Amino acid sequence: MLTPNVLMLSWEYPPRVVGGLAPHVYELSRALAKKGLEVHVATCDFPGAKAEEVIDGVKVHRIDSYSYPTPDFATWVAMMNVNLQRELSSIIASNNISLIHAHDWLVANAAIGLKHMFRIPLVATIHSTESGRRGGVHNDYQRMISSTEAWLTRESWRIICCSRFMANEVTSTLGVSEHMIDIVPNGIDPDPFNTLFNREEFRARFADTNEQLVLFVGRLVQEKGVSNLVEATSLLRDLNIKFVIVGEGYLKEELIRRVKELGLSDKVYVTGFLDQDTIRGLFRTADACVIPSIYEPFGIVALEAMTGGAPIVTTGAGGLGEILKQDKTAVFVYSTRESIAWGIRKILTNQQYADYLRRQAQLQVKTFRWGTIASSTLGTYTRIMLEYTQGKWKPF
Amino acid sequence: MSNPIILTWEYPPRIIGDLAHHVENLTTGLSKAKIPVYVVTCHDAPYQHDKRSDLLDVYWTSNPVVPHISVITWCLSLNSEVERVISDIFYDKSRKIDLIDIHDWHFIPASTSLKRALGIPFIFTIHSLESQRFPGSTSPLSSCIQGLESLGIAESDLVITKTDSMKNEITVNHGIPQDKVIVIPPTEPNWIRDTLKSYRRVAFKGV
Numbered sequence: 287m288l289t290p291n292v293l294m295l296s297w298e299y300p301p302r303v304v305g306g307l308a309p310h311v312y313e314l315s316r317a318l319a320k321k322g323l324e325v326h327v328a329t330c331d332f333p334g335a336k337a338e339e340v341i342d343g344v345k346v347h348r349i350d351s352y353s354y355p356t357p358d359f360a361t362w363v364a365m366m367n368v369n370l371q372r373e374l375s376s377i378i379a380s381n382n383i384s385l386i387h388a389h390d391w392l393v394a395n396a397a398i399g400l401k402h403m404f405r406i407p408l409v410a411t412i413h414s415t416e417s418g419r420r421g422g423v424h425n426d427y428q429r430m431i432s433s434t435e436a437w438l439t440r441e442s443w444r445i446i447c448c449s450r451f452m453a454n455e456v457t458s459t460l461g462v463s464e465h466m467i468d469i470v471p472n473g474i475d476p477d478p479f480n481t482l483f484n485r486e487e488f489r490a491r492f493a494d495t496n497e498q499l500v501l502f503v504g505r506l507v508q509e510k511g512v513s514n515l516v517e518a519t520s521l522l523r524d525l526n527i528k529f530v531i532v533g534e535g536y537l538k539e540e541l542i543r544r545v546k547e548l549g550l551s552d553k554v555y556v557t558g559f560l561d562q563d564t565i566r567g568l569f570r571t572a573d574a575c576v577i578p579s580i581y582e583p584f585g586i587v588a589l590e591a592m593t594g595g596a597p598i599v600t601t602g603a604g605g606l607g608e609i610l611k612q613d614k615t616a617v618f619v620y621s622t623r624e625s626i627a628w629g630i631r632k633i634l635t636n637q638q639y640a641d642y643l644r645r646q647a648q649l650q651v652k653t654f655r656w657g658t659i660a661s662s663t664l665g666t667y668t669r670i671m672l673e674y675t676q677g678k679w680k681p682f
Numbered sequence: 683m684s685n686p687i688i689l690t691w692e693y694p695p696r697i698i699g700d701l702a703h704h705v706e707n708l709t710t711g712l713s714k715a716k717i718p719v720y721v722v723t724c725h726d727a728p729y730q731h732d733k734r735s736d737l738l739d740v741y742w743t744s745n746p747v748v749p750h751i752s753v754i755t756w757c758l759s760l761n762s763e764v765e766r767v768i769s770d771i772f773y774d775k776s777r778k779i780d781l782i783d784i785h786d787w788h789f790i791p792a793s794t795s796l797k798r799a800l801g802i803p804f805i806f807t808i809h810s811l812e813s814q815r816f817p818g819s820t821s822p823l824s825s826c827i828q829g830l831e832s833l834g835i836a837e838s839d840l841v842i843t844k845t846d847s848m849k850n851e852i853t854v855n856h857g858i859p860q861d862k863v864i865v866i867p868p869t870e871p872n873w874i875r876d877t878l879k880s881y882r883r884v885a886f887k888g889v
Contacts, residue, residue, distance in 0.1 A: 612860070
């Protein structure tokens with residue numbers, strides 16, 4: 287009874303990958319299944335993906351989410367929850383699900399309703415908040431999302447946050463008591479970084495042999511600070527650097543235009559979307575990886591750079607400051623072009639220092655294996671199930 | 683017959699159109715017939731219970747999310763709260779809930795989920811359809827409401843309408859059998875008796 291059968295709800299799950307949520311749920315669910323838990327993941331359907339499948343012991347249910355025309359994203363989310371909830375009753379009943387784990391506000395309606403109908407506990411992971419993503423809530427659309435996040439936390443037995451930074455944000459913006467929150471960081475699977483790999487051949491796809499390769503990976507949005515990196519490139523003309531900026535986002539066209547304005551089109555390559563194997567190859571190849579985030583609940587990109595062996599330059603925003611340590615596993619800089627350029631120069635002009643950061647990072651990142659993260663999550667589950675078992679709130 | 687739940691987004695003092703008066707007449711009639719009824723409705727106040735008589739309990743739900751950007755988002759978060767309130771009634775009453783009678787489209791998602799999760803059958807009483815309220819509208823919002831109406835018609839155990847023409851529209855447009863839709867005009871003297879008969883048909887599967 288203390289080891290629950292878990293139903294995870296997440297609107298993102300591979301092959302639908304929008305942000306960090308999909309890889310998180312994918313890896314966490316697999317790691318929990320590996321520990322012997324029965325884990326189900328319910329998510330939206332995706333063209334070409336199977337409606338039902340078992341992935342490394344995890345039972346995945348992709349549920350039709352496009353039956354109804356909807357006027358905007360928030361209304362689509364609400365209707366997606368109607369579909370999820372309708373299909374999940376039989377899955378809960380036939381698999382003796384005893385705990386629901388919701389990831390972010392997008393599945394709140396379905397998760398909360400199912401919790402009450404089956405009288406089973408609900409745990410929520412808040413990966414980020416609307417207030418944090420938008421720098422405050424400024425209109426009714428954002429207020430609605432923020433209010434939904436608050437509702438989800440009120441209805442949850444416990445809340446999981448990926449960093450102390452996020453826990454503070456959830457406490458201050460959603461009014462959650464600190465004692466309700468467990469901090470469980472994100473994890474990383476090192477195996478895909480250890481495949482056979484011709485470094486020189488791969489590198490030649492992105493940079494000349496005499497160029498140093500500086501990497502950015504992330505969504506091209508304001509909160510990632512990528513514009514500051516583009517501005518910093520103009521201060522590093524004296525070094526022979528190829529900047530590779532990977533990702534998609536609303537800033538993409540503006541960044542390309544700015545690079546052109548700076549006359550650096552041959553030195554700054556905005557790649558757009560790249561597959562995971564190629565991105566991992568870049569982490570293994572880069573001479574430096576820049577993480578110039580302004581807002582970062584956790585910063586899984588830091589774990590990827592650490593695992594791949596790319597020395598890190600970072601602002602240390604949010605969760606990054608908890609993963610990385612100044613002059614041990616990263617160079618910390620301010621969110622300005624001058625400071626970012628200074629950090630990059632520090633790594634690229636001192637090979638001994640860069641090697642030290644790389645070695646220390648590769649040692650440190652071992653504490654972020656998914657097996658460890660799953661054990662911590664299981665600790666939260668067990669605590670909830672123990673309290674639930676001792677309480678009166680049950681179906682009968 | 684014991685404990686039907688009537689689910690409506692209007693009930694006095696919340697009066698928006700004719701629905702509130704109709705449901706009030708229905709609950710008054712059921713009380714006279716000695717049928718204990720729970721009304722679950724919404725009201726902008728904290729969730730509370732109002733025992734109006736030995737036979738009539740009214741439960742107010744308030745939206746857990748404020749504000750909203752559309753009637754759909756408002757309605758769908760309220761549905762989860764309705765599920766909470768009805769589940770609490772269901773467990774408190776040791777499952778002695780025979781059916782849910784929902785009035786118009788607003789709580790179709792909750793009724794569908796409660797049926798699937800807890801096995802409570804439901805009747806969809808249709809006072810008007812989106813296609814009648816906004817003829818020819820193809821706006822995404824209208825399409826969304828029509829989608830919910832279709833869901834309610836497909837998932838419900840019985841549909842009650844007021845007129846033969848509406849019955850005809852529902853059976854033709856939604857491809858459901860004639861005997862799934864019955865007509866009970868609330869102007870007829872025996873409409874409470876007929877409503878009760880339909881409740882028994884659903885609660886006891888025609889027994």
